[in-house]
Amino acid sequence: METKMIRLLSKDKQVRIFMIDNTSLVSNLIEQQQINKVCQETLAKTFTISNLLCGLLEGNQRLSIQMVCSNSSESIRCEVDSSGNVNGYCSKALLESKADTIAELIGGRGYIRITKGSETGSMYTGCVDMPYQNITGDFSNYFRKSEQLYTAFQCYYDCDKSQKVVRSRGFLIQLMPFAPEEHLTKWTGWIDEHKMMIEQLPLEQLIPKVFKVADIMAIQPIRLFCGCSREMFYGMINSLGEKELSDIISKKQTVEMNCGICGKSYSFPYNEVAGLIMGG
Ligand SMILES: [Zn+2]
Known part of the structure; x- marks a missing residue:
């Protein structure tokens, strides 16, 4: 089944909400790499957030997203573009990591670096540390510090005993410029309250049940693609x-x-x- 990101705007025009169920993309991505459980979850979350960022791109912009751990040879790199082509992989050193938790893997000196290529070819790079050591909080922190945008990410990831990916979903909640800050906590709280539905229901069914105060702005196909040869x-x-x-x-x-x-x-x-x- 084709993977699609649904982009919503709240009816009061204060908050944009993007959602994606990329379970099949994450399964395909992980099949391609020999990967332990902690790395798998770290890659899934970084990749899912990167997928959501496609929705913020215009024209033929692309983003290169790097999550670098305290041991700087351990990193994840994701590439996404405005047409919804996405990719991601772990560095060799990360694949060999023996960390037991994501926090241990990231460590105290991890950072996120995002480079944006625009139509004119100009590049902008933001680089922000990872004080939360949990990826979702760190990407929120990145947007706050680097882009002055209030943004929250929520990832729902699950795999079974044989490490087969059962579920990968992500949500981006971003305040529009000048929207009051409390809208962000209101929306993240609302999503937490509906966790059961958020995890289980097909995305289309979530809209009338959980997001009825929002309108669909776009539905964007997202695919794993690299044109290398x-x-x-x-x-x-x-x-x-x-x-x-x-x-x-x-x-x-x-x-x-x-x-x-x-x-x-x-x-x-x-x-x-x-x-x-x-x-x-
Ligand atoms: Zn390639």
Whole structure:
């Protein structure tokens, strides 16, 4: 079934509410990586929040979202664009982490960095620490500090004993400019009160039951997509130094390259590398 994000605006025009059930996307994403339970939940939540952020983009904007743990080689990277193409992956070091909880994994010196690419190609980067060590609170804190926007995130994630993803849902609640601050706590409280329905009901059924004081502004398809291919890396191989290239060929090494968007790794054995330099 296609994954869709539903974007609502409260009838008083004070609050935007986005919701997504991305259970199938998270299952597919997690199947692609060897991952323990804590990393799985950390990736699911970071990815779900990143999916919700698609709804805030315009034109052909894209966001690169990084969640970096205290041990800075442990990180999650998500890429999303305004058309609803999303991706996310854990760094190799994070996959090997032995942390027992998300808070332990993030540690005291974690941070979130978000880079926005706009139509003109200009980039803006915000970087904010993670005092809550629980992802949802930290992303709220990021928006407050970096964008001066009151935003709350709620994620509902569940997996069974064999780590199969049972449920992944996310909600974004954001105050419109000049809306009174108490609207945020009012809405998060309201969602908490209806937790049972929020977790179980199909999203469409939630609207008349839980969000009847809001109107649907848009329904946006969200899909796992990366346009990477082996060919994309040919230029990078050709741009390696002469010494490095001759070493690879003489020592019969294999070059490993990773896509920066989906994390997929591509390997190029020395004979392919040799063919590429001859050809290019
Ligand atoms: Zn890729």
